Amino acid sequence: MTVSMTAQLARVATTGPLKPILKSPSSIIGVRRSRDEAGLDDGDSDAGTSEGARSPSRKRVRVEFDLDNIEIYEIGSRSVEEIRNEIRDALDRHTQGEDEDYDILKQTLQGKSVSYQEDDDDDVIDPVAIAKQRQELKGYYIALTAFASRLGRSCDGLVKGVLQCQWLGRDDQFAKIYIQFLAALVSAQGPRLTQVLSMIVDKFCSSRLSEWAVEGWPSVPRGAVQERIHVALRYILRLFPVAESILDPILAGHYPFHEDPKRAHLAYVDNLLRLRQYSPKLRNLIIDLIISRLVKIDVEMQMDLDDMDDTLAAMVGMALKSAQEHEHQDEEDSDDSDNESVSSAESEDDEYVRVKTAKENIEKMDSILDSLFELYTPVFANPQSKEAMDVFEYLLTEFSHLILPTIKSRHTQFLIFHFGQQSERLMDAFCGTCINIAFESQRPLILRQSACAYLASFVARGAHVPGHIVVKVFEVLGYHLDEMRAVYEVSCRGPDVRRWQDLIRSVPEDVDKEDPLSYLDQEIEWECALPSSSTNLLNLRTTSDLIFPIGAYSNGGALRDMSFDVNDESWQQLGSYFPFDPYQLPKSKRWVDADYLPWRPIPGLNPEELGDDSDGEEVDDEDDEIDEDTATEEGVEGDD
Template identity: 60%
Template structure:
């Protein structure tokens, strides 16, 4: 069997050290102590990584050279009451007796190494030596140094002892202890490779710790969060350097240890912060880390939206009040606060416990989304300092991959996609990259129809709402979508008997996308206007002979008046707004078609189980309600309302601009019937806006 020294020395050949001042051993030899003991003959530069590198990971720029790492050569002195040799004898005896089935000493050793054992001595000893309390407090260091010599014996039969050591709360002690503990972990993994996952797991599970009480140790000074994280990542970085195979193990662990969706906001934020820190010194894991964060963020996003949609107005008002109260308090997160302190900002008086729980859960989900997205915007922002650089394009390529594989398939995602909305507008090259990705997905025949429709919605929403998307790109995208719309119409009309959303959904999604773009970007689709039109006064465009870009009118006319009859199937809100604008701009007059569509029953053209209507009658469906046979007005870049992180996108967003006088004539009568609010509905047609009180 290989010794701990030989295995660890071999594993550390690739570890480099800084050539700096002469190194000092972790446990310095005391020149005045006659009881000093030496565990072997330590080489002069035995612990380059631990001594040269500070806990915050700073490194010397000087040239580095390879060194051997030999844990059997550690100079020590009596930190505690007993020497290393005495403790080694105690450990050897406990292990020998354990091998014979006698566990009394072994159990005491487990308790000691867990960090919970209290060393008891006579009061006279303390009176004679006032330094004894400090020595007793530090004696666990001696145990760890001594135990390093026995790591080859810490196999399966000593798994209980290993578990006890790994349960030791080492982060909350002093810095010297943290270094010794890190060194012991390296020795353990070197001698017992099967312990690698166990060791890494004990580190990663601390990623979600956020309060000093999570790592506090009695009789030790409080360790601030920043220092605790530095120690945690110092140990992890050190192990990753010595054991390259640890990276593949770590990939699985960071996923399995990720907090559950209903865990506290504090745990989620701490975990994400630690993942982002891990990303800085482990480039091989960068993509895996970002994929993990984005995927979990989307899950929170989707669940949050579903929870809000299930709430009535009273509960959503309570959520809004709770959020405002939290913002008024500055979102302060005192270290010693309990998770339940949020109760102060959610009025539960007169409410049932389950209502309070629903409100609290929704509030925490929104805050999780908000803080994590704000951290991601902060992370990516410097990488796009030059949005035309190769670096920016490479990073955006990673974002596009996450968008295609994680965000796009989740149709209820409401906020996560704004990462790509913000950074995708920083240059024309980035705009083109995102639009190209959406077009490829929307028109690849092997893609599932639901993804094709989602890609069309993302493209339309991006072009319509992106304040920095140039006008000529808007025209180009409109023409490209129009070309594909004509292709679909030609394909579908041969078998079409009438409007049917189930059979021709891709066509209707694309038609709805074009109408949506027209409603928001109609000015960019204009080639020229009469001289009396003032571009800053939108009302002057009304009832004018406008010259539109080539093919724009023909594209819309060919497809609107086709057998597929898209105005019957597309979202009524968008259809009505398009009809109104198209009429007042003398673009197209579709009101006669809308009137005739009122006499068209979609059920007569539907295919599938419910085409006869029998199943719907059995389920108590209203046969006069055709909304289930029409498209939803799904456009994923609806107004962004998360209170903290919205600062990143406020200048990116093209708000709906009402046109004075637009509804003054033909829609006055409709307004009395409750249809006049469509402008506002088009602008604020999101669960978050309606349910959380909009922009105020």
């Protein structure tokens, strides 16, 4: 039995009662000190065993840390109680207007205190002194927990400093202590919840070691950093259910700006999808946020490529190909190589910036869409299930409100294209949605035309759409057209041909200006060359234009001529807008390759008969592969 992803995520979110995140059998506050200082024999190498807890059997003492039980342990040469007294005095003096000790405390809590050295003239820092300082910082946060109720508005500066502490780059024990302090702070100071959540979400974009590393502490791998972020966030959400409603606008506010680097976007989306696993209330909101930002990238990428000449488009393809060759390098190395692969020029001139921006946008689109395809694929393992239908209905909502109204959306719609072909029931749902929008008179005309384009493109390009579905679509369209004819035919009036007279310079004498039929087959002299015969007017749009231009993809047309422009009146006429043009994003195209029917000429039809626009191009009927290269395709040719 296949278990869908949504069910798996729901199971994660309901895994029983909350367990203390600081429950760690070996987590004793303290450091391994010298034998004389700690009172340990040579044979005892356990760190953190306090003097009072030692027994003849020399067993390791186990301590559980939880929110309501903060015990006092010895920290180096100082106890937690001593540190508490120091914090109490600093807060008391701050209340009285004396901030010297308060400012020192703020600096200490940020981890910026001066390192211990045996000799001021010695550049080498004593490792024992470093260990003391690390452990004292842990002691400060344990002690500060007892004063959470005093950290109100008057202590905004101290709380701000605490939230700026680089806790992700320290050891596991410090991270647990810090997370527990955050929980105590929010419990005692409810308004601080927004600050705490903002601080955690701000870490979503972190992807480089330099962004969390702390000097003097062992380096922490990216996977461990990401785990700490979500341990903290999950803990806060489960302790304070109201946090989910507060988190929604925070997630939107911290989403990377459009011009931010690819690595920031990918890291943020990855963390959003992890959050989605344990926050059922935010699942749809997270997808809505991702898709809305994805559509914006999609449009900008399309507009950038539309404005490029073939040389710049080729440079984008070469940059993508170079990036693929370095795909398995470390994150930081690949970032450097990405920049170098765009151009050999050392200075970032206008062309370099344009190509780099287009390349990064393509990669953002590609990776994020790949993640969304992977996320939803298990849900549609059983496309007949209620769960699959529920998810698809939500995708349809996203399609109707975000994708359909967006001019030049090029790739985001392939989510609905792919999953909509998983069953006839889903196909029917998508086609029905498009038809409903197309024939709702209160909808804007441009939106209704877009729905028609999506419907036509889906039926024409969907490899898994069976013939009887196509027939059904035509039957429904015919029914609606008959209804429209019945409504409008009675009052329908032809064009007022008398307006033509304004454009006429002269006519033969036997023409009766009151009788439009008398103008037929007459030699008419026009004021301008615009009026023409119906045959010439129809030739403004040839048959090849109304379908797919044969050479459109070889020159980048599939990427750069995707849609209509609201300022261009040609959208009011029949056009060649096909929302499901060939999908060529290098990484994520694997999901839709089997779903897509490429354009092929009608057997026996000479392409030269399609019109002058064909430029005499010939199509080899025996060639199964139609040239559909795009700017993105250039970078991936030969890798499939």
